Amino acid sequence: MSEKELIRHKLHIGHLSTFYHTAFILMGTSWLADAGVDAEWKLFPSGPDITKAMAAGEVDLAYIGLPPAMAAIARGLPARCIAGGHVEGTVLVARGKYRGIDELGDEKAVLEQFAGEVVGCPPAGSIHDIIIRDLLQRYPGLNLAVHNFAWADFALAALTDGEIEAAIGTPALAVGARRFAGGKIVIPPHRLWPDNPSYGIVATKNAMEDAESIRSFLRAHERASAMIRDRPQEAARIVAQVTGIVDEPYVLDCYRVSPKYCAALSPAFVASTMRFVPVLHALGYMPKPLTEGEIFDRRFIAAVHPEPPHYDLPASEHLRPMSEHG
Numbered sequence: 001m002s003e004k005e006l007i008r009h010k011l012h013i014g015h016l017s018t019f020y021h022t023a024f025i026l027m028g029t030s031w032l033a034d035a036g037v038d039a040e041w042k043l044f045p046s047g048p049d050i051t052k053a054m055a056a057g058e059v060d061l062a063y064i065g066l067p068p069a070m071a072a073i074a075r076g077l078p079a080r081c082i083a084g085g086h087v088e089g090t091v092l093v094a095r096g097k098y099r100g101i102d103e104l105g106d107e108k109a110v111l112e113q114f115a116g117e118v119v120g121c122p123p124a125g126s127i128h129d130i131i132i133r134d135l136l137q138r139y140p141g142l143n144l145a146v147h148n149f150a151w152a153d154f155a156l157a158a159l160t161d162g163e164i165e166a167a168i169g170t171p172a173l174a175v176g177a178r179r180f181a182g183g184k185i186v187i188p189p190h191r192l193w194p195d196n197p198s199y200g201i202v203a204t205k206n207a208m209e210d211a212e213s214i215r216s217f218l219r220a221h222e223r224a225s226a227m228i229r230d231r232p233q234e235a236a237r238i239v240a241q242v243t244g245i246v247d248e249p250y251v252l253d254c255y256r257v258s259p260k261y262c263a264a265l266s267p268a269f270v271a272s273t274m275r276f277v278p279v280l281h282a283l284g285y286m287p288k289p290l291t292e293g294e295i296f297d298r299r300f301i302a303a304v305h306p307e308p309p310h311y312d313l314p315a316s317e318h319l320r321p322m323s324e325h326g
Contacts, residue, residue: 010037011040014053016043017043017151018063019254020251020261021085023041024239032216042059047123054204055072060204061214066273066295071280081197082214082300083218083264084201086258087196091168092110093177094113094177094186100186101188108142111144118146118165120155120158120164123148123151129148132146159181174257196276197269208297214300221263222263225261229261236249262309273296
């Protein structure tokens with residue numbers, strides 16, 4: 001079918017500045033256009049900002065951490081998570097003088113190092129915010145505060161400038177902390193909240209009425225996820241070109257910090273998501289608990305990705321943890 005014969009589908013897509021999301025690969029390729037999808041991309045500071053735009057009818061489909069999406073759904077947003085994307089994307093970093101969990105043994109011991117200090121964090125309601133606040137509730141009496149920044153990138157700037165001693169956020173934060181602040185990871189992603197849904201694809205119910213556009217998008221999304229898994233250097237090159245603010249090694253290091261990418265809604269992805277329900281409710285972000293069916297719609301990804309999930313496949317040579325590269 002020629003391009004003229006393609007039925008064109010318009011999608012308004014909300015995304016974050018997170019380098020390891022497939023959004024930047026899809027922006028840098030013709031895959032969506034070739035499938036008949038006219039994508040209009042809009043950048044947001046955080047997941048909660050995206051949900052507000054979805055509620056206003058400005059965004060059809062979005063890249064978002066599941067907790068803010070769940071909170072919005074509980075408040076009436078007519079949307080569902082239709083696919084995965086990445087798991088274990090939250091990491092705690094600190095300046096170089098602090099010790100990590102492998103040395104100290106548990107989360108509480110790591111956090112106790114920051115008594116009297118402030119932990120920087122993306123906006124309130126983000127998945128990173130929920131994870132750190134849940135930690136503080138589980139270990140009462142810790143004398144530390146959480147400061148939410150309007151943009152996640154501001155936490156890195158504050159760490160670099162010495163305004164804060166630690167920060168929680170994405171793998172990009174970890175790479176930036178190492179490069180610019182002499183920092184290091186003190187709690188790695190798999191120790192903070194195993195299999196946490198760092199981002200999934202959330203679509204409004206109106207958008208899901210155009211099933212073909214959704215399936216076309218998800219095919220391209222999984223194609224980009226496979227590129228990250230199998231050809232990470234090529235993926236990093238595209239992301240660096242599209243963003244214009246980071247180099248290929250920076251993006252590749254982001255992939256290495258947490259190398260679990262796939263479009264599937266795996267049992268572990270879903271189970272970890274459901275663990276957030278009582279936490280969100282207890283913290284006051286969610287007015288009522290949600291069921292799995294109120295959060296997920298598996299119809300589209302089941303058709304596009306019938307094979308087993310890829311999250312836990314052995315990492316390619318280029319995605320082995322940094323410690324294995326010396």
